[in-house]
Each structure stands twice: as structure tokens, then as C-alpha cells.
Amino acid sequence: MKAAGIRADADSLHRLVKHVIDSGGAESVEAAEEMFLGYRLGIEIGPEVAGRPADQAALLTAVAVGRRVFLGGVSVSGCLTAPLAVPLALGETLEDAVVALGGEAAKGADRGIPTVIIGGAMGSREAGFCVRTAAAGWRGGVLPNHSEVEVSGTETMPLAGMLAGALAVNEAYLYVSGSTWAGRRVLGMSLWDPHSTCDWLVEEPDAPKLEYLPSSLWLIGLGHLGQAYLWGLGLLPYKEPGELSLVLQDVDVVTESTESTSVLTDESMLGRKKTRVMAEWAELRGFTTSIHERLFDGHFRRQESDEPAVALCGVDNADARRALDQVGFDLVIEAGLGRGHHDFRTIRLHTLPGSKPASEIWKGSLSNDDSLEGRAAYRGLLDEGILDQCGVTLLAGKAVGAPFVGAVAATLVLAELLRVLHCGGVHQVIDLDLMSLEHRIASGNPRDFGEWNPGFCYVD
Known part of the structure; x- marks a missing residue:
């Protein structure tokens, strides 16, 4: 992929190059990009x-x-x-x-x-x-x-x-x-037992052989996390891929920065709706798709009984997250990623419904804690006339992102659903940091999903 180049605006800057800029590791956007090209x-x-x-x-x-x-x-x-x-x-x-x-x-x-x-x-x-x-x-x-x-x-x-x-x-x-x-x-x-007390080097006697796979899913958001979910689903050994029905929901188009975090995007997709290009990818894999190009918010409702009862959420909008348990899904699995240069490796997974409503989990808006506009690279963009003050503020407020973080999060999200299909426990929260994975926290969901059938098909 190409480096972001002199068009260092909010839609073009590489989201991991932003890590170096925000942490003070580079004095200019050009220097940060040269670093990554090396x-x-x-x-x-x-x-x-x-x-x-x-x-x-x-x-x-x-x-x-x-x-x-x-x-x-x-x-x-x-x-x-x-x-x-x-x-x-x-x-x-x-x-x-x-x-x-x-x-x-x-x-x-x-x-x-x-x-x-x-x-x-x-x-x-x-x-x-x-x-x-x-x-x-x-x-x-x-x-x-x-x-x-x-x-x-x-x-x-x-x-x-x-x-x-x-x-x-x-x-x-x-x-x-x-x-x-x-x-x-x-x-x-x-992925079967994500607790920190589980020794991943030793075989788990209660971990089952993979036999069942989801047959119906609603994906909310098709950027960093949504595309990682699709990648993971694509790796699963469906006997009949067409038995997986996907509803793909997003309103955005692919921009230059999308490729830096989103594992299925390439530059040929620039300017196209994420729903359309991801539907093409999923159908090439053999899955059945429909697209939903409207904003997910509190006014949204799951309409039909034959629509997917399980949603995988990949949006980083607090308003959308507050509506997740109010729109008709029987199970929602969502992952949130850290946004700043100091915490972008953090992952927090939630399943809903749980002991707390979504409105209580996400009370405020999402924002970066640091004031970054004073960093040398941002001052340079302003001084050289590449961006005006509004553009600098918008760019500084964008999240740092790394595709390997989204990929790890996707394995956790998909594993939650696979555990339901294999009669395993569901976790209300999984909290971890890739800097110190051994200190992760996982807590069980008090809801019993054992008698519920989300829809399944068989492995090859």
C-alpha cells in the first residue's frame, strides 16, 4: 500500500503512522511515513x-x-x-x-x-x-x-x-x-477459555472439536473491526458456504486511511461504499449477503423474524452502542479498541444483553484523552498551509489504529459465538491489552444462552 503522502487529512493519514506522530516519535508527517516505509x-x-x-x-x-x-x-x-x-x-x-x-x-x-x-x-x-x-x-x-x-x-x-x-x-x-x-x-x-488462569500451552480437555458454525449474522460497521470479522468468518470451514446469510450495515465509503486498518480493503476500492465491496468479497467466498445502508442508532429496529438474531458490532460510536440492546437482537457481541497512541492495543469485548444495559455501559462520548494539536507534526501541517486549524483539529481527534489489534479482537468476538454453538460459557466482558496479555480479565455473562438456538450449520 502507499504511504499517505502530502494529503495528510483525516481521510488519508495512515492510522498507525499517526501512532508515531501522536507519541512524539516523528517531527513531521513526512518523517513518520519515511519511518514506516523503512x-x-x-x-x-x-x-x-x-x-x-x-x-x-x-x-x-x-x-x-x-x-x-x-x-x-x-x-x-x-x-x-x-x-x-x-x-x-x-x-x-x-x-x-x-x-x-x-x-x-x-x-x-x-x-x-x-x-x-x-x-x-x-x-x-x-x-x-x-x-x-x-x-x-x-x-x-x-x-x-x-x-x-x-x-x-x-x-x-x-x-x-x-x-x-x-x-x-x-x-x-x-x-x-x-x-x-x-x-x-x-x-x-x-479462545475457548480466555481467562488469564488458563495455560494456553496445555491442551484443554473440555475444548470441543469445531463442529458447528453460525448460519445468520448481522454485521454493524464494515471498517477496521467489521472487516476483521469477515476475514475470520472466511477462514472457517463451512461445508456449504451459502448457508451463511450476512446482513452488512454501514453508511461510509472507503477512503485512503481505511486500507491502513481494514484487512479486506485495497486501493481499488477507494470511493466505493463499504457495503458494496464487502458484499462482493463475502459472495466470492460463497456467503449469501444483503446490505443495509442506513445509520445504526436508537431508531433502528430489526424488522423480520427471519433476519439475523445475532449482531456483531464494530462501530466506535457511543450513541450507536447505547442502542445495541434496544433494537431487537437476541445476542450482540461487540468489541471496542483503544483510540490513543498509549492505549491502541487495548481491547474490551461486551456481550448483550447482560447485567447492565448498554445505556449504562456507554454513558459518555468517545474521545482521545490527550491534547495533540501541539505536536510538531500537526503544527507543521498548519504552518505549511497543508491543513487549516479545523483540519488539524479533525485529524488530531482521529483514532490511532492497528490491523493486528482488530484481528485479535475478531478472534475473540467470533469465539464467543462459537462457544454458544458448542454449549460453552458466554463472557459479559473480556478486557485485555496486547502489551500485557497475561493480565487480561474475563467475566461471565449471567444470562443463560444454553437453550437458545442462534442458527447453525456444519463444518466441512
Whole structure:
């Protein structure tokens, strides 16, 4: 993807470049963009794991989110002739898929750049950043390549691979951002049991084999989170993809900044309605879609009994969130992400209905805490006449965003619904920070969803 260029307005600025600007890491927009253009990522996959769907999910997720972060390029080496084993319309082989997602198929590995190795056994200790992904069952994570730690278990579900790939890119970005401990820690979690007390390295005896998948969903918002939800749904092994009926709701068009956080967007979609381009993507995957191009607010109502009873919410508007439990859905799963340069890695998931109404959970409006307009980069935009004061204020108020955060959040949101389908517990709140994943909090929803059927179909 292209860097944002001199058009540094609210609709064009790369949302992770904004992290460097807002944190004071760059004195100008141009300097921040040059920094990101120098970031490169290498990914390797060996023949022993190249044919596994979960490891392919990790690889392709790392490419899809990584190329939006490492603007100098994502190069992938290894066994790329393996047939594509995940059900995405990206070609016949891994190489086809890597190129389709914006990566580069490389002939050999370059350990001189930050490197992610997909799956496999313990490798060599490298001087620079080198981690490997690990996934088993409902569990996914990342560990130093030279770590002797192994993740036990079989029957890995694709979202565990997606989680591992997203966490790997998170660690890689921490590394290029100057963290001295990035890539040196063992980091992961279980999507079946997201509590901090669950050891993700050990097989869970109560975690079921994936058998059932959702058949009817309403997606509210098709930006950062909404597209991550679709990506995760696309990785799931539907026996009959057409049995998944999706209602896609949004009112916005794709802008230049959309691509920096939204995993299914590319520059060919600029100016088009998000509903239309996401419906095209979903239908290419084989899903059934309808679109809803009106604002979601307190006046909205689910009209028909055959409309989806489950909504996945991906909007960051407090007014819309306050209406989530008032419009007729039987279950709403929503995720909120941190907005500022200091907390953009935070995720808070809610399920509704719960012990508190949505109007009590979201009492105020969403805003960044910091006053950012005095940062050197924003002053430069004003002094050089690139933006007026109104434009600077609007840009400074936009959220920092990283696609790997949305990808992690999507695995948690989809796992909540999959647990309902497999008679597992529902969580009222999951709260975590990718800077310290081990300190996450998960609390159960007091509502009993055990007797309720949200609609399901079977895995392939």
C-alpha cells in the first residue's frame, strides 16, 4: 500500500503512522511515513506445516495485517507451492494467496529483518527479532524461535491460527518501535477459555472439536473491526458456504486511511461504499449477503423474524452502542479498541444483553484523552498551509489504529459465538491489552444462552 503522502487529512493519514506522530516519535508527517516505509517483515513457512489450514491461517493473517504495518514490504519464503488449504478465494497455492494479499514471494529468507516463522519446532537463536507462531485446539500465540516451549494438542481450529498470526505482527511492530523485550516472551491465549488462569500451552480437555458454525449474522460497521470479522468468518470451514446469510450495515465509503486498518480493503476500492465491496468479497467466498445502508442508532429496529438474531458490532460510536440492546437482537457481541497512541492495543469485548444495559455501559462520548494539536507534526501541517486549524483539529481527534489489534479482537468476538454453538460459557466482558496479555480479565455473562438456538450449520 502507499504511504499517505502530502494529503495528510483525516481521510488519508495512515492510522498507525499517526501512532508515531501522536507519541512524539516523528517531527513531521513526512518523517513518520519515511519511518514506516523503512519497516520490512519476513515470514517463513516450512514444508512440515505448509499444508495445515491453521498454519496457513496464521501465515495469511500475518501477511494481510503485516503489509499494512510494514510499508517497506512483507516477503514470504519457504514452501509456497503448497495447495491452498483455507477456503479463501485467493488462488490455488500459498504463493498465489500471498501475492493476492499484497505480500512478496521470496526465493530465500532474510534473517536480517524482523522474521516470523510459521509453526514448526524450536529453531536457532537469532541476533535480531525472530519468533514463531504456535496454534493447537482453540489456542494460539507466539514465542521466541529458539524457545524450547511446545504447544500440545490436535484438531486446531482456524481462528487459533489467525490469533497467532496477529500476535506475531503485534510483537514485530513492538520490536521496530524500540521495545527491548518484543519477541523475547511467550505470548498467547485460549479462545475457548480466555481467562488469564488458563495455560494456553496445555491442551484443554473440555475444548470441543469445531463442529458447528453460525448460519445468520448481522454485521454493524464494515471498517477496521467489521472487516476483521469477515476475514475470520472466511477462514472457517463451512461445508456449504451459502448457508451463511450476512446482513452488512454501514453508511461510509472507503477512503485512503481505511486500507491502513481494514484487512479486506485495497486501493481499488477507494470511493466505493463499504457495503458494496464487502458484499462482493463475502459472495466470492460463497456467503449469501444483503446490505443495509442506513445509520445504526436508537431508531433502528430489526424488522423480520427471519433476519439475523445475532449482531456483531464494530462501530466506535457511543450513541450507536447505547442502542445495541434496544433494537431487537437476541445476542450482540461487540468489541471496542483503544483510540490513543498509549492505549491502541487495548481491547474490551461486551456481550448483550447482560447485567447492565448498554445505556449504562456507554454513558459518555468517545474521545482521545490527550491534547495533540501541539505536536510538531500537526503544527507543521498548519504552518505549511497543508491543513487549516479545523483540519488539524479533525485529524488530531482521529483514532490511532492497528490491523493486528482488530484481528485479535475478531478472534475473540467470533469465539464467543462459537462457544454458544458448542454449549460453552458466554463472557459479559473480556478486557485485555496486547502489551500485557497475561493480565487480561474475563467475566461471565449471567444470562443463560444454553437453550437458545442462534442458527447453525456444519463444518466441512
